[in-house]
Amino acid sequence: MSATTKEARPAGPPPGGPRGGPMGMGLGMPGQKSMNFRGSLRRLLTVLRPERARLIAVLVLGTLSVAAAVAGPKLLGTATDVLFEGVVSRQLVQVVPAGTTQSQAVEALRAAGQDQLADLVGGMSALTVGAGVDFEKLGSILLIVLLVYVAAFFFGWLQGRLTARAVQNTVRRLRSQVEEKIGRVPLSYFDRQPRGELLSRVTNDIDNVAQTVQQTLSQLVTSVLTVIGVLAMMFWISPLLAVVALVTVPLSVVIAAAIAKRSQPQFVEQWAWTGKLNAHIEEMFTGHALVTVFGRQDEAAATFAERNERLYDSAFKAQFISGIIQPALGFVANLNYLVVAVVGGLRVASGTMTLGDVQAFIQYSRQFTQPITQIASMANLLQSGVASAERVFELLDADEQSPDPVQPAALAPRVQGRVAFEDVSFRYEPDTPLIEHLSVVAEPGQTVAIVGPTGAGKTTLVNLIMRFYEVDAGRITLDGVDTRDLTRDALRSQMGMVLQDTWLYQGTIAENIAYGVDEATHVQIVEAAVATHVDRFVRTLPDGYDTVLDDEGGAVSAGEKQLLTIARAFLADPAILILDEATSSVDTRTEVLVQHAMNALRVGRTSFVIAHRLSTIRDADVILVMEHGQIVEKGSHDELVTAGGAYARLYESQFAAAADPAQ
Structure with missing residues (x-):
């Protein structure tokens, strides 16, 4: 073992917590960014591009559905004309003889001085005095109306089905992209992001995007097509009334745009505070025991209340302001309805329109304003x-770790485990040096212990070996191969890691032990458990190795959870072991047993052991003492104690009090 360093400038603690590495979770909240609505909306639309075929089919089906629905009022207007003409023809018998044609009836009415009634009769499509209602014709029209509305329903049903398929496929791809992105971002990204904030982006925000796309896509297509179809029918029936109806459209657009402009910032703030509240809840639930022990429930509750109140305020403003759109446009639509009804009635009386056409036009005016109101109301959902979507895109746009080499180097079939730091420099922040010009060689099979005060760079050293972070200068080699010339999977497959903070996932004890080994047999799992003294407590559990653990490992104690992670590393049989305070949560007796197991496991393997409890590293081949990112001492336990330097002071600070009877 050899080590040489050049003096480094003093460094403050790196980000990520007091341990100076990625294991700590940063607690800072991201600042709110301005919303690029148009750019984010365009990008959201490009996400739908793979569903082009389905979306074209949705457009075609929507056109057919709307065309059928738009034809309905005109057909019903024709049915109304048949009824009205039949009723009028019966009443005319009192003035004009039965069987009189329409033109003869108009002449007779004018001759009798009933010009207004003559205009009304003259505006009808066909009338024979005394004929009454033509129920056969009326029945045929109503049957056609029924078939038209059934066709509109069928096409609309198909459109909804295809829309749902397209949207869910899109959201599934978006979730996959986020999952893949999380695997590509560097560990420093997670240091800066509160866990609850990240979970909120992956779950709440994606679900909100799915709901938005689903509702707006189906309603928007139908609404736009309805506006076009209804407008065409309105001009066909009466250009004058169509112009009257269109007068209110610019007013509706201005009102909707003004309200949407005020509500958009509130939606941005709403989802930002949603993420912050989720982050706080996740932190408090994870650390519930410590919050209780230290009596911080009131402070946690106060923080929750404050963020909950901010979320309430922003959500209330967003929903209230955007919710004004619909009643405001409804008021404008009612004004339009009033004008159309009055003008239409006058035109029927003058004989320039039939009653059926006025009825159809009023229906169309309602159909015309309703989709406009829906489109405006979508501003609420669309802005949210x-x-x-922008929060999800921020995650997808996060800087990624450097890609693996196109033609990676290959290690020997049996890795020896020689690890060398060659003039390595590294810093978390550009202006805050941590490790400067470090050169260290760990020979195959050696156990290298790393000790030093908090923030000295111990965890950073092993993080660089694992390529959780990239060195700024120099290089790290494994058996003479630069680790940057290897793929990360190839490098990390040679390493086993046991952390002070244990991690278990929801599954059986056997599955947790076998987490790092594909197709591990039950015999191999039990052997690893026996070697690491896990088997002794597993057999006391009712379900043994089939005991199901949750993600917090609630069925076992803290020390037993750490033993399970040690068994996991044992089963992986790595060439290099990294143990970061791996026995800190086990009792003294178990620690001795685990140390024996680790000694057997370390035979023929290079091991890096980070330790604060110096009793666990007395048998290490070489001990490195780090301060401010540099190695200030190296040697065996006995050599360093005899030297009386930094290691000796650390050793005495831990054991002097116990050795002094006066204490």
């Missing part, structure tokens, strides 16, 4: 969805 785009705000969530």
Whole structure:
């Protein structure tokens, strides 16, 4: 073992917590960014591009559905004309003889001085005095109306089905992209992101995007097509009334745009505070025991209340302001309805329109304003969805770790485990040096212990070996191969890691032990458990190795959870072991047993052991003492104690009090 360093400038603690590495979770909240609504909306639309075929089919089906639905009022207007003409023809018998044609009836009415009634009769499509209602014709029209509405329903049903398929496929791809992205971002990204905030982006925001796209896509297509179809029918029936109806459209657009402009910032703030509240809840639930022990429930509750109140305020403003759109446009639509009804009635009386056409036009005016109101109301949902989409896109746009080499180097079939730091420099922040010009060689099979005060760079050293972070200068080699010339999977497959903070996932004890080994047999799992003294407590459990653990490992104690992680590393049989305070949670007796197991495991393997409890590293081949990112001492336990330097002071600070009877 050899080590040489050049003096480094003093460094403050790196980000990520007091341990100076990625294991600590940063607690800072991200600042709110301005919303690029148009850019994010365009990008959201490009996400739908793979569903082009389905979306074209949705457009075609929507056109057919709307065309059928738009034809309905005109057909019903024709049915109304048949009824009205039949009723009028019966009443005319009192003035004009039965069987009189329409033109003869108009002449007779004018001759009798009943010009207004003559205009009304003259505006009808066909009338024979005394004929009454033509129920056969009326029945045929109503049957056609029924078939038209059934066709509109069928096409609309198909459109909804295809829309749902397209949207869910899109959201599934978006979730996959986020999952893949999380695997590509560097560990420093997680240091800066509160866990609850990240979970909120992956779950709440994506769900909100799905809901937004689903509702707006189906309603928007139908609404736009309805506006076009209804407008065409309105001009066909009466250009004058169509112009009257269109007068209110610019007013509706201005009102909707003004309200949407004020509500958009509130939606951005709403989802930002949603993430912050989720982050706080996750932190408090994870650390519930410590919050209780230290009596911080009131402070946690106060923080929750404050963020919950901010979320309430922003959500209330967003929903209230955007919710004004619909009643405001409804008021404008009612004004339009009033004008159309009055003008239409006058035109029927003058004989320039039939009653059926006025009825159809009033229906069309309602159909015309309703989709416009829906489109405007979608601003509420769309703004919320785009705000969530931007948060997801921020995650997808995060800087990624450097890609693996196109033609990676290959290690020997049996890795020896020689690890060398060659003039390595590294810093978390550009202006805060941590490790400067470090050169260290760990020979195959050696156990290298790393000790030093908090923030000295111990965890950083092993993080660089694992390529959780990239060195700024120099290089790290494994059996003479630069680790940057290897793929990360190839490098990390040679390493086993046991952390002070244990991690278990929801599954059986056997599955947790076999987490790092594909197709591990039950015999191999039990052997690893026996070697690491896990088997003794597993057999006391009712279900043994089939005991199901949750993600917090609630069925076992803290020390037993750490033993399970040690068994996991044992089963993986790595060439290099990294143990970061791996026995800190076990009792003294178990620690001795685990140390024996680790000694057997370390035979023929290079091991890096980070330790604060110096009693666990007395048998290490070489001990490195780090301060401010540099190695200030190296040697065996006995050599360093005899030297009386930094290691000796650390050793005495831990054991002097116990050795002094006066204490």
